[in-house]
Amino acid sequence: MNLFRLLAYLIGAILVVTLLRSVLGVVMRGVAELFRPPGMSTPTHPSKEGLGGELKKDPVCGTFISPATAIQTTAGGTTHYFCSVECRDKFHA
Numbered sequence: 647m648n649l650f651r652l653l654a655y656l657i658g659a660i661l662v663v664t665l666l667r668s669v670l671g672v673v674m675r676g677v678a679e680l681f682r683p684p685g686m687s688t689p690t691h692p693s694k695e696g697l698g699g700e701l702k703k704d705p706v707c708g709t710f711i712s713p714a715t716a717i718q719t720t721a722g723g724t725t726h727y728f729c730s731v732e733c734r735d736k737f738h739a
Contacts, residue, residue, distance in 0.1 A: 702727035706736050 701710040709729040716727035717734050728734040 704729045704733050706733040709733075 699712065699714075702713050702716060703710050704716075705726055705728075707729060711727060711729045713727055716729065717731060719726050719728065719734055719737070721738075726737065728737065
């Protein structure tokens, strides 16, 4: 009888810990979004504008983005497309 009670407590504890981790993960992602510095991009999927045309690859992080929404810089006669200001600044550094 005590073995079954112990097993029930262990399974309950595992379920509670799993539920708490899930809730804390959602809360922490929300808090991280609130405190994200302005201009810092979050990873996103290509927008609908990019689905119909050719996507450009960010030379710094490798993200594919639509030229319509990308940050563009011309260097050496070549236009480079960036997903964020941070990637553009790293490219120029």
